[in-house]
Amino acid sequence: MELSQEQVRFFQENGFLKVENLIDKKRSDVISKTMLMLAQKFGKEYFEEISEDNIFKNQKFHDAIIKLKKENSLVSGMIYDSLQGSIALDALLMDEEMQKAVSQLSNEDIHNHSFVNTYVRMDVPDDDKNRLDWHQDFCSSEQVVDHRNGLVAWIPLVDTNEKNGTITLCPKSHNELNAKDMIVNERIDANYSEYLLLPDSIVDKYEKISIDAKVGDVIFMPMTTIHRSGINTSNRVRFIALGRYYPMGAKDFPPGKRKYVLSKTETNGSY
Numbered sequence: 373m374e375l376s377q378e379q380v381r382f383f384q385e386n387g388f389l390k391v392e393n394l395i396d397k398k399r400s401d402v403i404s405k406t407m408l409m410l411a412q413k414f415g416k417e418y419f420e421e422i423s424e425d426n427i428f429k430n431q432k433f434h435d436a437i438i439k440l441k442k443e444n445s446l447v448s449g450m451i452y453d454s455l456q457g458s459i460a461l462d463a464l465l466m467d468e469e470m471q472k473a474v475s476q477l478s479n480e481d482i483h484n485h486s487f488v489n490t491y492v493r494m495d496v497p498d499d500d501k502n503r504l505d506w507h508q509d510f511c512s513s514e515q516v517v518d519h520r521n522g523l524v525a526w527i528p529l530v531d532t533n534e535k536n537g538t539i540t541l542c543p544k545s546h547n548e549l550n551a552k553d554m555i556v557n558e559r560i561d562a563n564y565s566e567y568l569l570l571p572d573s574i575v576d577k578y579e580k581i582s583i584d585a586k587v588g589d590v591i592f593m594p595m596t597t598i599h600r601s602g603i604n605t606s607n608r609v610r611f612i613a614l615g616r617y618y619p620m621g622a623k624d625f626p627p628g629k630r631k632y633v634l635s636k637t638e639t640n641g642s643y
């Protein structure tokens with residue numbers, strides 16, 4: 373699928389674009405199968421009776437993940453961390469349609485892009501430990517610079533809406549080049565995410581919208597668009613994938629290797 377000129381213009385002007393039905397649903401099925409394999413390997417007793425079919429639609433699977441996260445953060449961290457290095461996630465992010473869209477929106481050959489912090493999120497109901505407040509994305513806390521060249525693909529693995537905490541963002545905020553005012557949050561410990569906090573004085577200037585999305589849709593935005601996680605008030609886990617694509621030819625590209633395996637302390641109960 374080629375994006376229309378109107379879609380590209382919308383993205384450039386508004387700092388986001390939802391593309392409906394961009395990816396074949398089989399990509400999220402593959403991730404669900406990998407996730408179940410890891411869940412049954414590391415958390416056998418929680419997932420024994422769950423069949424492979426459509427786990428993202430299976431309430432029993434959601435209940436088991438919620439229970440596991442409550443009772444055993446070490447095992448849920450093992451599932452979560454292992455999934456991040458899976459071919460299943462890369463296959464989704466490298467889907468041909470994704471490559472075309474990323475290339476068109478960034479006006480850059482896909483082969484000149486790198487991945488930065490790609491992952492699957494598993495947001496259980498009423499969790500505020502991992503929910504991200506208003507922020508812009510960035511590559512490295514050691515080198516906080518203007519990352520407007522980077523592109524984020526927010527990909528629902530289950531249908532998302534306000535109830536299960538779909539993404540909320542500020543249209544037209546992508547030109548807010550406030551690196552100087554941003555504060556890298558202090559990690560309370562290795563289990564907490566690192567991100568750039570934004571002062572209310574900046575966030576308050578913008579309209580905020582929550583975007584409902586269905587499996588197969590993708591929401592694209594520049595890394596500088598101000599956004600946050602919604603609040604999951606449903607009784608299910610909100611599974612989403614995040615791809616961050618960064619053009620290596622950009623002036624502010626921070627050179628470095630992709631990190632596949634987290635250190636022992638980081639995996640110790642992480643997420």
Ligand SMILES: O=C(O)CCC(=O)C(=O)O
Pocket residue numbers: 493504509538539599600601602612614
């Ligand atoms: O939870 C979400 O929907 C957003 C996640 C996010 O903004 C991030 O990882 O940078």
